[in-house]
Amino acid sequence: MNWNTALPLLIVGSSLLPGLVIFFLAEKRVAVRITLNLFGAVLKLVLVGVMLWGVFHGEHYEARLPLLPGLDLVVRAGPLSMLFVTLSTGLWLVTTIYAIGYLEESPHRSRFFGFFSLCVTATVGLALAGNLITFILFYELLTLATYPLVVHRGTEVARLAGKNYLFYTVGGGALLLIGTVWLYTLTGTLEFTSRGFVSGLETSHQPALVIIFVLIIAGLGVKAALLPFHGWLPQAMVAPAPVSALLHAVAVVKAGAFGIVRVLYDVYGIEFAASLGVTLPLAVIASATIIYGSIRALYQDNLKRRLAFSTVSQVSYITLGVAIVGPIATVGGLLHLVHQGVQKITLFFCAGNLAETLGIHKISMMNGVGRRMPWTMTAFTIGAFGMIGVPPLAGFISKWYLGLGAMQADQDWVILILAGSSLLNAAYFLPILHTAWFKAPPDSWLLERDFGRRETAWALLIPPLVTAGLTVLLGLLASAPFTPLEWARFFANQEYVQ
Amino acid sequence: MNCEHALLLLMVPGLPLLLAIPVLRRQFPWSIYIALLPVVMLLISQANFEVELPWMFLGNSSLAVNELSRWWLAMSVVAWLVAATALYLFHDHDVDNSRLPTFFLLCLSGQLGAILANDIVSFFAFSSLMSYAFYGLMADGGGAAAKRAGRVFLVMLVIADIVLFEALLIAASATHDLEFSSIASGVEESTSFNLYLSLVFVGFALKAGFWPFHVWLPLAYASANRVTILLLWIVPAATGLLGIIRWIPFGDIVVPVLGILLQGIGVGAMLFALIFALRQVQPGQIFAYAIIMVTGSIVAVMGISLADPVFWEQYGRWLPLGVTFIGWGLTAVIISPVWMRWRHTPADGNEELQWYERWPQAVLRQGGQAGYETLPGLYASWSGKWRNFRFNQVWQRVLDVVERGLRLWTSAIVLFLLLAMLITIIHFGFQYG
Numbered sequence: 001m002n003w004n005t006a007l008p009l010l011i012v013g014s015s016l017l018p019g020l021v022i023f024f025l026a027e028k029r030v031a032v033r034i035t036l037n038l039f040g041a042v043l044k045l046v047l048v049g050v051m052l053w054g055v056f057h058g059e060h061y062e063a064r065l066p067l068l069p070g071l072d073l074v075v076r077a078g079p080l081s082m083l084f085v086t087l088s089t090g091l092w093l094v095t096t097i098y099a100i101g102y103l104e105e106s107p108h109r110s111r112f113f114g115f116f117s118l119c120v121t122a123t124v125g126l127a128l129a130g131n132l133i134t135f136i137l138f139y140e141l142l143t144l145a146t147y148p149l150v151v152h153r154g155t156e157v158a159r160l161a162g163k164n165y166l167f168y169t170v171g172g173g174a175l176l177l178i179g180t181v182w183l184y185t186l187t188g189t190l191e192f193t194s195r196g197f198v199s200g201l202e203t204s205h206q207p208a209l210v211i212i213f214v215l216i217i218a219g220l221g222v223k224a225a226l227l228p229f230h231g232w233l234p235q236a237m238v239a240p241a242p243v244s245a246l247l248h249a250v251a252v253v254k255a256g257a258f259g260i261v262r263v264l265y266d267v268y269g270i271e272f273a274a275s276l277g278v279t280l281p282l283a284v285i286a287s288a289t290i291i292y293g294s295i296r297a298l299y300q301d302n303l304k305r306r307l308a309f310s311t312v313s314q315v316s317y318i319t320l321g322v323a324i325v326g327p328i329a330t331v332g333g334l335l336h337l338v339h340q341g342v343q344k345i346t347l348f349f350c351a352g353n354l355a356e357t358l359g360i361h362k363i364s365m366m367n368g369v370g371r372r373m374p375w376t377m378t379a380f381t382i383g384a385f386g387m388i389g390v391p392p393l394a395g396f397i398s399k400w401y402l403g404l405g406a407m408q409a410d411q412d413w414v415i416l417i418l419a420g421s422s423l424l425n426a427a428y429f430l431p432i433l434h435t436a437w438f439k440a441p442p443d444s445w446l447l448e449r450d451f452g453r454r455e456t457a458w459a460l461l462i463p464p465l466v467t468a469g470l471t472v473l474l475g476l477l478a479s480a481p482f483t484p485l486e487w488a489r490f491f492a493n494q495e496y497v498q
Numbered sequence: 499m500n501c502e503h504a505l506l507l508l509m510v511p512g513l514p515l516l517l518a519i520p521v522l523r524r525q526f527p528w529s530i531y532i533a534l535l536p537v538v539m540l541l542i543s544q545a546n547f548e549v550e551l552p553w554m555f556l557g558n559s560s561l562a563v564n565e566l567s568r569w570w571l572a573m574s575v576v577a578w579l580v581a582a583t584a585l586y587l588f589h590d591h592d593v594d595n596s597r598l599p600t601f602f603l604l605c606l607s608g609q610l611g612a613i614l615a616n617d618i619v620s621f622f623a624f625s626s627l628m629s630y631a632f633y634g635l636m637a638d639g640g641g642a643a644a645k646r647a648g649r650v651f652l653v654m655l656v657i658a659d660i661v662l663f664e665a666l667l668i669a670a671s672a673t674h675d676l677e678f679s680s681i682a683s684g685v686e687e688s689t690s691f692n693l694y695l696s697l698v699f700v701g702f703a704l705k706a707g708f709w710p711f712h713v714w715l716p717l718a719y720a721s722a723n724r725v726t727i728l729l730l731w732i733v734p735a736a737t738g739l740l741g742i743i744r745w746i747p748f749g750d751i752v753v754p755v756l757g758i759l760l761q762g763i764g765v766g767a768m769l770f771a772l773i774f775a776l777r778q779v780q781p782g783q784i785f786a787y788a789i790i791m792v793t794g795s796i797v798a799v800m801g802i803s804l805a806d807p808v809f810w811e812q813y814g815r816w817l818p819l820g821v822t823f824i825g826w827g828l829t830a831v832i833i834s835p836v837w838m839r840w841r842h843t844p845a846d847g848n849e850e851l852q853w854y855e856r857w858p859q860a861v862l863r864q865g866g867q868a869g870y871e872t873l874p875g876l877y878a879s880w881s882g883k884w885r886n887f888r889f890n891q892v893w894q895r896v897l898d899v900v901e902r903g904l905r906l907w908t909s910a911i912v913l914f915l916l917l918a919m920l921i922t923i924i925h926f927g928f929q930y931g
Contacts, residue, residue, distance in 0.1 A: 057526055211918065227904070229899070231905045296901070321733075388656075389621035391619070392623040397555070397556070422660050430652060438638065478557075
């Protein structure tokens with residue numbers, strides 16, 4: 001085993017091992033737990049940095065372990081996987097810091113952080129998966145590792161949300177598995193390839209391939225919160241804020257969206273999928289989800305619930321981008337995978353800060369909160385403007401490429417969807433900002449915790465400021481080297497220019 | 499171009515942006531004046547130059563100072579200096595510890611950046627920063643009327659940004675280089691050229707408050723704080739005009755139909771402003787209608803130029819000069835009563851009308867309140883209806899029912915897919931087995 005074989009395994013293992021150790025730590029071993037958490041997160045980030053550099057310079061990283069006869073467990077680095085791995089790893093570090101601050105005084109922290117580490121292990125594993133079976137294994141691990149986090153509070157509402165989450169995701173997983181097995185019987189391989197391993201099949205298999213596509217996309221669409229499989233996501237907002245961040249930005253919904261990209265490009269091949277006629281219906285479903293999610297968000301007074309419906313809407317940009325079929329739209333979709341993650345995690349961190357510091361859960365309770373928590377609300381403002389697509393923030397760049405890609409692919413109706421969605425985004429985010437910055441604050445807050453001269457704890461304040469800063473930088477310096485834009489272009493060039 | 503020039507150019511929008519951070523701003527007394535130093539230095543230096551920013555935005559971004567931008571900078575720097583002085587002199591609270599300077603500096607950064615932008619994406623980005631910060635200026639510390647003006651402005655702004663975004667996409671699909679100099683030839687050959695022109699005009703008209711999208715402008719003049727009133731010409735209106743001049747290649751294109759339409763709109767705006775200005779009761783609103791009249795006349799000039807490019811070649815160069823002098827003039831007219839009142843406030847606090855305030859009163863007596871009350875009343879009535887419609891519980895209930903239905907459908911679809919799969923497997927099993 002050489003370095004290029006070991007590195008993908010080390011990246012997966014760097015969160016798995018600390019996670020397993022944390023499970024067995026006593027509650028009072030706070031320092032050890034924090035050290036292990038941060039050590040795992042930083043080590044993973046360094047290793048991903050090394051791999052990123054290597055992939056950029058043409059190195060090939062792959063590890064293959066025998067699983068079943070004819071099927072290996074494969075982890076492999078490529079431009080698409082690196083985009084998702086870097087996002088998950090980077091955001092995991094800030095989420096870990098945030099979670100340490102957020103759960104400072106809550107029970108069952110060893111259990112929480114153990115599953116937390118398992119979650120990121122599963123996410124990185126599925127990002128690096130080199131074939132569909134490896135992807136499914138990590139995908140299901142993600143489902144199982146996330147469930148205890150959703151029900152972490154142990155309340156009746158949390159248990160109900162967890163049950164719902166499990167029902168949806170296990171059902172989706174079953175569809176995905178069945179589709180995969182069926183595909184395997186037709187192709188005899190599940191190895192991801194640049195033009196898709198399905199594209200070489202005879203035309204007589206096309207009806208079956210369409211059904212398989214529907215099964216697999218329905219299975220992945222549950223996690224990607226595609227209409228009508230989105231119901232679990234708004235309910236799961238009862239989970240603690242770091243878990244919401246994990247669900248909405250780092251792992252779960254992103255895993256679904258990433259899976260759809262993988263299936264379209266590396267399983268079916270985008271041109272073959274288009275020839276089967278499955279991409280246009282997918283684009284239509286994604287568009288319907290975008291508009292529906294935004295309309296639902298408009299009516300929510302609960303801040304996290306509004307953000308959850310916003311995720312339903314925003315994540316479908318990724319699906320829409322790849323379903324439009326074209327290099328520029330693909331760049332837009334992939335960029336949004338990263339940009340939405342950074343922006344949405346900022347918003348959830350801020351929502352958590354408001355809840356933990358002042359007991360604010362509803363938008364109607366946010367009057368003048370910008371005066372009490374200016375840094376938190378500055379970060380929130382940046383995240384919200386990014387979501388609307390205001391330049392020069394990250395969201396503008398991804399919407400730009402989506403719009404341009406739609407024009408390039410002669411799908412002008414997508415422009416109307418983008419315009420309508422931006423208008424709705426503004427309609428549900430700007431009133432929050434107006435309420436927070438320009439309305440008079442109340443005489444006292446519902447539940448005010450004292451942090452001295454600071455507005456809240458450092459561990460809660462720094463993560464949203466970092467991710468808000470990233471939102472600005474990813475937009476302002478979008479064309480700099482090593483940015484998500486460059487990686488997305490790298491991937492699109494590989495797929496389309498040959 | 500040397501390194502100092504590039505640094506100076508970057509500092510013009512960069513320094514106000516940095517000083518907008520309250521922690522930094524509080525370290526420097528008179529921070530707003532400090533923020534204006536680079537632009538003053540840039541105006542003193544006579545050279546025209548450009549700095550390319552290949553890493554920014556979508557690549558190919560650049561900032562440049564040239565003849566056109568110098569006029570806008572000259573106008574802006576005077577207005578911003580006066581507004582900064584007004585902020586320090588007339589603001590009721592501790593300026594350094596209030597939020598107004600933050601919005602002020604963000605707006606300054608955006609406006610100066612938009613003037614120096616050499617490509618449409620940079621212009622769009624800086625003008626968005628300027629406009630959203632300007633909303634902050636309007637809403638911060640203002641009363642209910644100012645907040646209402648701010649809300650109307652915000653709605654217009656959001657729609658304007660979406661419209662301009664579509665125009666940007668058309669321009670980008672027609673030409674890969676988004677510099678203003680390349681847009682002219684690229685967009686002209688596009689099949690969506692007329693759509694592009696229309697979107698640019700509508701977008702900037704919404705953003706800048708041109709007639710007939712001016713609703714917020716009289717409200718803002720009547721209710722916003724003094725600092726904001728001083729900036730109402732140079733921030734939304736003059737920057738909007740600059741945007742149109744930059745985004746549309748006047749003099750190179752002939753579009754007679756749009757040209758005639760714009761002439762009609764321009765004349766309509768002037769007539770509207772004239773009639774309504776005579777019927778106002780609040781002195782502040784006179785300025786709003788003066789602006790509508792001026793922008794109307796400029797739109798008419800643009801219309802003539804689209805119909806006859808020779809007109810633009812002959813007279814177009816005078817437009818920046820005109821805009822600049824109007825900017826200086828308006829600044830002087832707005833600030834002088836405030837300044838004189840501040841200098842001559844009676845000790846007992848009774849504010850008597852000064853000589854310079856009597857003539858508008860005489861003019862105002864000529865007009866009734868009908869026009870003034872009709873439009874806001876109409877707006878309030880429709881906005882109330884819209885609010886009722888939006889928050890009507892029925893809609894929420896309908897959506898909730900849809901949501902519950904979708905959940906049932908999700909289960910049904912999963913079961914259906916499983917069933918379909920089972921049937922297909924059995925079918926294939928029999929066929930191949």
